[in-house]
Amino acid sequence: MRAVIVDDERLAREELRRLLxxxxxxxxxxxxxxxxxxxxxxxEHRPDLLFLDIQMPGRNGLxxxxxxxxxxxxxxxxxxxxxxxRAFEVSALDYLLKPVxxxxxxRALARARERAAAAGPAPAARLGPLRQxxxxxxxxxxxxxxxxxxxxxSEGNYTRVHFGAQHPLVPxxxxxxxxxxxxxxxxxxxxxxxxxxRWVAAVTPEVDGGYALELREGPRVAVSRRQARRLxxxxxx
Numbered sequence: 363m364r365a366v367i368v369d370d371e372r373l374a375r376e377e378l379r380r381l382l383x384x385x386x387x388x389x390x391x392x393x394x395x396x397x398x399x400x401x402x403x404x405x406e407h408r409p410d411l412l413f414l415d416i417q418m419p420g421r422n423g424l425x426x427x428x429x430x431x432x433x434x435x436x437x438x439x440x441x442x443x444x445x446x447x448r449a450f451e452v453s454a455l456d457y458l459l460k461p462v463x464x465x466x467x468x469r470a471l472a473r474a475r476e477r478a479a480a481a482g483p484a485p486a487a488r489l490g491p492l493r494q495x496x497x498x499x500x501x502x503x504x505x506x507x508x509x510x511x512x513x514x515x516s517e518g519n520y521t522r523v524h525f526g527a528q529h530p531l532v533p534x535x536x537x538x539x540x541x542x543x544x545x546x547x548x549x550x551x552x553x554x555x556x557x558x559x560r561w562v563a564a565v566t567p568e569v570d571g572g573y574a575l576e577l578r579e580g581p582r583v584a585v586s587r588r589q590a591r592r593l594x595x596x597x598x599x
Contacts, residue, residue: 367393368400369415378413381467397426409434411474416440424448429588435477437470499530512561512577514539516554552586
């Protein structure tokens with residue numbers, strides 16, 4: 363598993379790196395000191411696992427995690443017990459108190475491996491714009507052109523796929539499906555939705571700095587403030 367460490371204390375990063383050396387399947391690909399560096403490293407390296415401190419200069423780790431539309435598995439490492447409940451509310455995998463005990467780290471990594479294994483093997487090749495896919499919900503089945511899929515919405519570990527008048531729920535996570543979609547056509551609008559940009563009829567600015575996308579034949583999808591800049595880069599002349 364590829365991991366990123368984010369902590370404003372150099373000695374804390376070095377200690378965690380030392381502890382992780384006992385787990386050869388964990389590859390540390392980068393280290394950061396604050397939330398801004400963390401976001402850049404996540405975008406560059408797309409790690410499987412993030413070790414994240416809470417108290418850092420500027421935004422804390424919890425605030426940064428809440429702002430992400432997509433995040434890897436997160437293990438918080440902190441000296442403060444009082445943030446534990448909120449950490450799990452933002453879907454952290456585990457919460458380790460400093461100084462991190464080797465046995466406690468080992469249990470957290472075991473959970474990370476189990477979660478990664480449950481997500482399934484690496485995704486297949488990306489789907490081309492004319493490629494057809496087989497979609498099944500219960501006893502109903504469809505053969506759907508990828509170009510006809512206008513919206514995918516996360517519902518826990520499942521994804522609701524919108525095409526035509528149909529919107530079946532399939533047993534795949536939104537992240538797993540995103541890995542197979544053409545990023546020039548399918549845009550992650552927010553944490554829970556991916557839209558086919560060819561189905562966008564209108565873009566409306568929102569007061570919070572985000573946008574609302576009006577899809578042909580509906581529905582309306584919110585673009586988070588974080589993703590708004592990327593949308594402008596994609597759609598601007």
